[in-house]
Amino acid sequence: MESDPNHLRDPYKPDADDGGEPPDLECAICFCQFNNVFNTPKVLECKHTFCLECLARMNVKSTHPNTIQCPLCRAYTPLPDLGLPKLANDSTVLSYLPAAMQHVYSIRFNRNKGKLQVKRVPSSAPAQNVSQSLDVGNPAGEEGESGSARERSVLITILRTPLCKAFIMSSVAIMTVILVITIILILRSAG
Template sequence: MDPYLEVGLRSPGPDDQDTPDLECSICFSQFNNVFRTPKMLQCQHTFCLECLARMNVKSAKPDSIQCPLCRGLTPLPALGLPKLTTDPAVVSYLPAAMQRVYSIRFNRKKGKLQVKRPTDAAPSLPTVRSVSQSLDVGLPSPPEGDGERGDLEAGRGRRVRALLRVCRRPGCKASLLVSVVVMTVLLTGIIIFLKGHFSKRFKILSVK
């Protein structure tokens, strides 16, 4: 039986006190020792690594995690999200083959959790080949306001490039020149007309 299936967690006995929650309170999946490793925040609330990674890629503050229960902030360790404290109480309830927690890398830019192949794995433990090598958790959100500004700049750039491509054509260059001349003549005529019109109005008012 694959020990990574969501079965086989040790059921608490009648004498067990303060039994930890064996499911992540965000995704309601059972903890394991790979991507759903139980990670404890400074507020002592525990969530699976996968959910914390999904929260982190969407956060405007990637250097900390805000607890979804109490809203407390936990600064991330220097080596990243996977180095948060693993909840030993929860791990103690995992099957024997899952007591050893795998080392995981978190590549935030690519939105991936990746298993680091252990070099000292005991022969009795399942190999890393029995689990997925990586897990996509989503790409980081752009900084606030940058998304809309980036879309506007991209649209403006596309319009400018299209205009430049059109203007490179010989026929279009001639048409553009004619259009500029016609617009200049029209604007000059309008200015002269308005100037003459207002001059007449002033003369009439002066006579009165």
């Protein structure tokens, strides 16, 4: 049996120069292929690479908004002053993408709103259908507030549906009839 030296390679370990072996072209978290918009390959200080969207989803849920913890090795990477999109791009991964995807879009991350937004389309990019924003979730620490507000909103929505209104009105009518019959029975037995 022929021994393959690559079958023992840890796919989660940062690659040294493999002698020409192409890098993994998909994010190890979401398994989506890297691109030049929201799935831009961002490299952490530990040399692990993940897409911008996954890092934004992690950051928005983190109680430490100024750092990112690598989901593989647990090392912390401080975020640049201008935020998550300013983390270094993995130029090796980008070089393996089609030529039209090698120029990265300018992205803004609004952690308070949990949104990634395209700031501007590069002038060299061909006209594409690019989503202008992506919702990545509610920021950590606001779950209690937004959770209870969301529950109230769901309850109000349920109560506004015609089926629920009919059920509630029917229940009230049945309870009223039962109450009237109970009062009549009590009055007869007392008299």
